[in-house]
Amino acid sequence: MAPEPDVIAPGRRVRWSTLRRHLAWTVAGALALYLLTISVDQYRNLQIATIAYTAIAAAGLTVLTGSSGQISLGQGAFMAVGAYTTALLLIHREDWPLGLVLILSVLATAAVGALVGAAAARLRGPYLAGATLAFAVGLPALADYRGLRDQLGGGNGLTVPTKPPPLRLGETFPLERWQAWICGLCLVITLLLLANLQSGRAGRHLRAVRDDEVAASLAGVSVARTQILAFVISAACAGLAGGLLAFVNSLAAPGAFQLTVSFQLLAVVVIGGLGSLAGAVYGSILLVLLPTWSADLAQRLDLSRNIYANLPLAIYGVVLVVVILGFPQGLQGALLRLVRLLRGPLRPPTITGR
Amino acid sequence: MTARTILRVGATVAALALAASACGSSDNSGSGGNSGANTASAPGVTADTVTIGSHQPLTGPAAPGYSEIAPAARAYFDYINANGGINGRKIEYKYLDDAYNPTQTVTVTKQLVLQDKVFAMFSGLGTPTHTKVVDFLNSSRVPDLLVSSGCQCWDQPKEHPYTFGYQPDYVVEGKVLGQYVKLNFAGKKVAYFYQDDDFGSDGVKGLDKYIPGADVVSRQKYTPGNTDIAPQVGAIAQAKPDVVVLFTIPAYTALFRLGELKAGISPTMVVSNVGSDPITLSGLLESFAKQAGASVKGNDLIEGIVSDSYLPSLGDASNSWIALFKKVHDTYVPKLPFDGNVLFGMAQAYTFAQALQAAGKNPTRQGIVDALEKGGLTGPGLTPFRFSKDSHAGYTGVQLAVIQKGAGVPQGQPQVTDDGDGAITPITASPVQAPANGIPGS
Numbered sequence: 001m002a003p004e005p006d007v008i009a010p011g012r013r014v015r016w017s018t019l020r021r022h023l024a025w026t027v028a029g030a031l032a033l034y035l036l037t038i039s040v041d042q043y044r045n046l047q048i049a050t051i052a053y054t055a056i057a058a059a060g061l062t063v064l065t066g067s068s069g070q071i072s073l074g075q076g077a078f079m080a081v082g083a084y085t086t087a088l089l090l091i092h093r094e095d096w097p098l099g100l101v102l103i104l105s106v107l108a109t110a111a112v113g114a115l116v117g118a119a120a121a122r123l124r125g126p127y128l129a130g131a132t133l134a135f136a137v138g139l140p141a142l143a144d145y146r147g148l149r150d151q152l153g154g155g156n157g158l159t160v161p162t163k164p165p166p167l168r169l170g171e172t173f174p175l176e177r178w179q180a181w182i183c184g185l186c187l188v189i190t191l192l193l194l195a196n197l198q199s200g201r202a203g204r205h206l207r208a209v210r211d212d213e214v215a216a217s218l219a220g221v222s223v224a225r226t227q228i229l230a231f232v233i234s235a236a237c238a239g240l241a242g243g244l245l246a247f248v249n250s251l252a253a254p255g256a257f258q259l260t261v262s263f264q265l266l267a268v269v270v271i272g273g274l275g276s277l278a279g280a281v282y283g284s285i286l287l288v289l290l291p292t293w294s295a296d297l298a299q300r301l302d303l304s305r306n307i308y309a310n311l312p313l314a315i316y317g318v319v320l321v322v323v324i325l326g327f328p329q330g331l332q333g334a335l336l337r338l339v340r341l342l343r344g345p346l347r348p349p350t351i352t353g354r
Numbered sequence: 355m356t357a358r359t360i361l362r363v364g365a366t367v368a369a370l371a372l373a374a375s376a377c378g379s380s381d382n383s384g385s386g387g388n389s390g391a392n393t394a395s396a397p398g399v400t401a402d403t404v405t406i407g408s409h410q411p412l413t414g415p416a417a418p419g420y421s422e423i424a425p426a427a428r429a430y431f432d433y434i435n436a437n438g439g440i441n442g443r444k445i446e447y448k449y450l451d452d453a454y455n456p457t458q459t460v461t462v463t464k465q466l467v468l469q470d471k472v473f474a475m476f477s478g479l480g481t482p483t484h485t486k487v488v489d490f491l492n493s494s495r496v497p498d499l500l501v502s503s504g505c506q507c508w509d510q511p512k513e514h515p516y517t518f519g520y521q522p523d524y525v526v527e528g529k530v531l532g533q534y535v536k537l538n539f540a541g542k543k544v545a546y547f548y549q550d551d552d553f554g555s556d557g558v559k560g561l562d563k564y565i566p567g568a569d570v571v572s573r574q575k576y577t578p579g580n581t582d583i584a585p586q587v588g589a590i591a592q593a594k595p596d597v598v599v600l601f602t603i604p605a606y607t608a609l610f611r612l613g614e615l616k617a618g619i620s621p622t623m624v625v626s627n628v629g630s631d632p633i634t635l636s637g638l639l640e641s642f643a644k645q646a647g648a649s650v651k652g653n654d655l656i657e658g659i660v661s662d663s664y665l666p667s668l669g670d671a672s673n674s675w676i677a678l679f680k681k682v683h684d685t686y687v688p689k690l691p692f693d694g695n696v697l698f699g700m701a702q703a704y705t706f707a708q709a710l711q712a713a714g715k716n717p718t719r720q721g722i723v724d725a726l727e728k729g730g731l732t733g734p735g736l737t738p739f740r741f742s743k744d745s746h747a748g749y750t751g752v753q754l755a756v757i758q759k760g761a762g763v764p765q766g767q768p769q770v771t772d773d774g775d776g777a778i779t780p781i782t783a784s785p786v787q788a789p790a791n792g793i794p795g796s
Contacts, residue, residue: 041468043465043468046468154551155482155580156551157456157457157486159485249457249460250460251460251486253455253456253457253486255456255458
């Protein structure tokens with residue numbers, strides 16, 4: 001390992017106060033999720049679980065695309081790797097705890113991410129987008145490949161046995177709340193790790209490589225290694241998200257990982273604000289709730305079937321266009337601007353911490 | 355950490371908690387008694403409505419033809435509602451599109467059960483789709499009635515006490531079609547073309563019980579969604595069969611027929627009921643050919659296809675059921691073609707209404723399951739239902755039919771059998787007449 005250059009030495013580790021701030025947000029987030037899940041009905045809990053795993057995949061992508069500057073259209077395919085790993089383990093190793101299964105899914109997907117990342121580190125811009133696009137199209141089709149069809153269930157996919165909530169929570173404890181808890185917990189842990197990563201040395205390396213590869217390598221940052229690392233991190237997140245998807249929906253099927261999923265995740269990241277973890281969460285909330293709202297709206301207005309089926313996509317498209325035109329920094333950027341406006345003129349940053 | 359940060363975080367949590375408690379729901383109405391008045395006796399049941407749900411392929415590969423089923427069923431429910439409903443309750447039928455994609459099936463089914471709180475699922479369509487929600491529905495104790503698929507997998511009263519089939523299962527259908535091939539094409543070359551899931555493999559299981567393995571020269575499968583079936587058609591054309599048996603959904607029956615045309619072969623086609631509705635097929639053939647820049651006459655291409663049915667023939671205007679459903683069709687859904695899918699949807703809706711009627715004045719979820727298990731449901735079907743405590747399979751058999759001039763013409767007697775090694779026996783039960791006002795139990 002090359003010696004750490006002096007320029008960025010002062011922040012060698014995550015500053016203590018930063019870590020404490022992240023921990024405070026994590027605890028607050030977990031508490032908020034807990035209060036939310038015990039006060040809403042089963043369907044809302046299911047939506048919370050869906051939002052949580054979508055946000056995990058989007059958070060991974062926002063680190064890759066926002067911080068390291070690599071565009072990936074293959075996040076959906078990485079989710080498929082995680083989902084099938086979880087599905088196969090839950091089917092064939094029924095007694096293994098869910099936590100272990102999810103960790104193994106993350107590791108398996110991270111390994112695939114390293115492979116793809118090694119190839120991707122040689123590619124730039126549209127070539128990278130093209131390569132990951134091919135990956136997103138090709139990988140889910142493997143489920144239907146002759147030799148694998150019997151194990152992976154072909155186009156029908158695999159039915160995953162449902163893991164009921166532990167009995168000590170009571171016999172009537174709703175399954176959906178349990179799923180929301182698991183997914184919510186995974187989300188806050190993922191966000192904590194990613195936030196620390198972004199404000200630590202690895203995050204600075206990612207941004208240095210994004211802004212100027214030559215300058216970064218002159219400063220002693222290994223460009224290829226940093227880019228592969230970004231892919232591994234983003235794939236690991238997608239693996240976790242896919243595993244949770246399989247757990248919540250009790251299935252892993254190619255239909256869940258069509259190309260649109262990868263596009264939608266990229267849109268989530270852009271709407272939320274490229275590189276912003278909070279933005280990934282806002283974007284996911286929009287992605288999951290918009291279709292239900294618009295479907296309710298369409299039903300109330302008694303629209304015809306053709307309009308009804310396309311309304312969610314149309315609304316989503318309008319939101320995307322409005323956000324990009326109005327707030328190029330995404331929802332998180334807009335929010336920060338609003339906060340700054342409310343606070344009045346910018347004050348010089350003060351160094352706090354005792 | 356500064357005091358300000360703590361304050362900010364705290365305020366956020368408080369705001370979220372407030373928001374959460376504001377949208378928290380409180381439901382649960384009292385349980386129903388057996389008093390004279392109608393009560394909200396189960397989830398989805400009020401004093402004057404029963405809400406049921408379904409997942410249906412309104413878009414996607416299975417939509418051609420099948421997308422008419424749910425609107426037709428709703429039309430029949432509208433007819434019932436306009437005539438006083440069942441035990442004074444209107445049936446509200448909410449069906450959502452799953453595009454024949456199992457992942458969407460899971461999403462919309464959970465929405466129907468958890469958000470819309472339906473009393474029961476009715477007519478959930480498709481084998482690859484519905485298999486993904488059977489566990490969820492049964493563990494949630496939601497009656498899962500009259501699944502629109504002939505998979506054997508619905509008939510598992512011990513594991514899935516709330517799930518009931520509707521159609522004769524594909525093994526039964528395969529046996530009857532297999533016997534037809536054996537009797538009429540002994541020693542000739544046979545090829546199979548079928549869907550690569552339980553639908554296709556159950557059908558083939560039935561066929562193989564009658565057609566000798568040595569006669570089968572080619573077995574080709576397809577996955578719904580992938581419309582390129584040229585390799586499979588090529589393999590079958592090369593084997594030069596005299597008969598091809600298809601267990602396919604309508605779009606793939608049409609694609610295969612066009613493939614045959616291109617390959618220049620014309621074996622006798624024997625097609626499972628679900629993929630053989632003449633009006634749907636002829637429309638599909640014409641629109642597919644048009645997309646490819648050719649023009650064909652749909653009805654000419656399907657002339658002579660051998661198939662089977664468990665419902666009366668559409669062309670039989672003297673049949674009281676056909677007259678009833680035609681009347682409902684003309685009043686409520688005149689824009690749909692009056693074809694096998696519409697007949698299917700309405701006949702199925704009639705059976706549901708009959709079961710709801712039998713479940714009593716204030717139906718419960720267990721009550722409607724008991725009503726079905728008690729047996730004795732009669733209706734438009736050509737053969738009886740198998741429903742009992744030990745069996746949740748639907749119709750017991752089929753009648754052969756040959757497509758002539760764009761309509762299925764019944765052949766011989768309806769035949770019943772089991773999905774094991776039991777014999778195939780013709781039945782001569784006299785058909786039941788439709789009730790005078792078209793509503794069960796009155």
